Amino acid sequence: MGKKAFGSGEFSEGTQSTPRVEPGLVRPLPLGARSLENNLVLAPMAGVSNLAFRLIAREAGAALTFTETVSAKGLVNRGAKTRRLLASSPREAPVAFQLFGAEPETLAEACRILAAEFDASWVDLNLGCPVKKFIRNGAGSALLREPERVQAIVRAMRNACDGTLSVKIRSGWDAGSVNAPEIARVVAGEGADLLSVHGRTRSQQYTGHSDRDVIRQTVEAIPGTPVLANGDVTLPGHVFDVLRETGAAGVMIGRGAMGNPWIFAQTLALARGEPPRRPSAEERHATVRRHVALMEQSFPDPKLLAANLKKYVTAYAKGLPGSAGFRRRVLDAHELDTILALTDDFFGVREAA
Numbered sequence: 251m252g253k254k255a256f257g258s259g260e261f262s263e264g265t266q267s268t269p270r271v272e273p274g275l276v277r278p279l280p281l282g283a284r285s286l287e288n289n290l291v292l293a294p295m296a297g298v299s300n301l302a303f304r305l306i307a308r309e310a311g312a313a314l315t316f317t318e319t320v321s322a323k324g325l326v327n328r329g330a331k332t333r334r335l336l337a338s339s340p341r342e343a344p345v346a347f348q349l350f351g352a353e354p355e356t357l358a359e360a361c362r363i364l365a366a367e368f369d370a371s372w373v374d375l376n377l378g379c380p381v382k383k384f385i386r387n388g389a390g391s392a393l394l395r396e397p398e399r400v401q402a403i404v405r406a407m408r409n410a411c412d413g414t415l416s417v418k419i420r421s422g423w424d425a426g427s428v429n430a431p432e433i434a435r436v437v438a439g440e441g442a443d444l445l446s447v448h449g450r451t452r453s454q455q456y457t458g459h460s461d462r463d464v465i466r467q468t469v470e471a472i473p474g475t476p477v478l479a480n481g482d483v484t485l486p487g488h489v490f491d492v493l494r495e496t497g498a499a500g501v502m503i504g505r506g507a508m509g510n511p512w513i514f515a516q517t518l519a520l521a522r523g524e525p526p527r528r529p530s531a532e533e534r535h536a537t538v539r540r541h542v543a544l545m546e547q548s549f550p551d552p553k554l555l556a557a558n559l560k561k562y563v564t565a566y567a568k569g570l571p572g573s574a575g576f577r578r579r580v581l582d583a584h585e586l587d588t589i590l591a592l593t594d595d596f597f598g599v600r601e602a603a
Contacts, residue, residue: 269487269520272494276521279313279500281414281476282443284344286313288521289500290489290514291446291478292507294319294348294418296379301337302544303562306537307507308342311514315345319376322351322360336368337548346416350376352388352399354406361410371413375404375442377433378420380452391452394423397436404440416444418480421464424453430464431471438472446478446502456505465496478502486516486526509565511537535597538566542590556586563593572596 279286292299292307294316304315317336324332338345347370351357357375364370376384377393377400384390393400408415417437422428434445447468449460460481469477476499479492484506492501507513516526529537541562549555560580567573576596583589 269485269490270494271487271490271520271523275490275493276517279476284414286344286500288313288518289478289493290517291500291502292316292514293446293480293502293504294346294374294376295504295508296381298508298561300335300545300558301339301342301548302541304342304345305339305544306511306541307514310511311518312503312507312511315342316348316374317345319348319350319379322349322353322357325349325360325363326356336364338368344372344414346372346374346414348374348376348418350379350384350389352393352403354399354402357403358406358410361407365412373407373411373413373415375407375415375417378418378448380420380455385452391420391423394420394429394433394452395427397429397433400433401436401440404437404442408441414443415441416446417442418446418448420448420450420452421461422451424451427451428461428464430468434468434472434475434477438475442475444476444478445472446480447498448480450481462492462495465492465498469497469499476500480504484513486513486520489517490520509562509568531597534566538563538593538597541566542593552586556584556589559586559589559593563589567596 276288276290279289288311290312291314292304292312296318299316299318307315317338320332320335336347347364347368349357349360351360361373364373376390379390381390385392404417419430419433421430428451430447437445447465449462449465450456450458462479465477465479478500479496479498480502483489483492483501483503489501492498503513512529519526542559545555545559549558564577564580567576576592579592580589583592
């Protein structure tokens with residue numbers, strides 16, 4: 251069957267592509283003393299999940315966002331770069347501040363700093379990042395090999411954190427050590443309020459497929475703790491498939507929202523029994539312009555802004571006619587004015603059409 255552009259991703263047409271939408275799968279998510287307006291969440295992504303990106307996702311319908319992951323040690327040591335990554339706004343509330351680290355005492359102190367100096371009411375622990383920098387320091391998904399250390403870390407953070415405490419994990423270290431259900435029981439036993447599971451192992455990085463069966467087993471392992479399913483959600487219909495197949499309380503969307511924040515609004519439309527609507531050229535252009543304006547507020551240095559803008563404007567163009575040439579021109583550009591002119595020209599042409 252054919253496919254047509256839908257947001258910056260695709261929405262298939264025909265019998266095979268008709269999403270199987272069951273009532274009640276997309277719904278508010280009660281979470282202790284708070285409740286999220288729906289169970290669609292924007293995933294934390296290193297180098298991507300800055301404030302501008304998160305605000306765009308919230309405006310599109312995401313009920314919760316996460317900051318980029320930051321070093322607990324860097325926060326405790328008052329690192330300026332670390333603190334910049336934690337920039338937030340009341341407009342995105344609630345937001346979860348994500349930390350990584352390997353020492354219980356340091357992570358606990360970071361929780362106290364977040365509450366006292368950043369007014370954080372939600373802290374998330376990263377046990378899923380697979381990059382070498384994390385692994386060398388015994389952090390991120392390296393901790394999946396050490397359940398006892400995970401227990402000590404979550405206990406220390408729980409004692410230091412009065413607000414919501416959540417944890418993000420992967421299915422395991424590699425195919426021979428898939429232990430997400432075990433880690434989930436440890437985390438829930440120490441008082442975490444929410445768990446999110448990426449259904450890939452650390453060894454997979456971002457290749458292969460997310461294992462929904464492992465996510466389902468993790469959900470079943472901690473029946474009293476909500477679980478968010480993460481991985482391979484790039485179309486609105488995928489949300490319903492994942493919720494139905496895993497029994498998860500909600501879905502965390504990462505790369506599927508990059509350049510396509512409309513995935514949240516489209517999913518919510520399906521849940522209401524309405525056809526998901528492709529953004530018009532005018533809406534797409536307005537969203538890109540708004541994203542640029544928000545990033546200008548966060549990156550006053552033109553060179554830094556130019557370097558960071560490229561990944562976003564090219565993502566918005568994905569799947570559109572001429573996107574490959576646009577991407578090449580943007581990546582080759584060095585000046586902010588050139589990037590902005592190329593972006594306005596590319597999306598503005600479509601607006602005029």
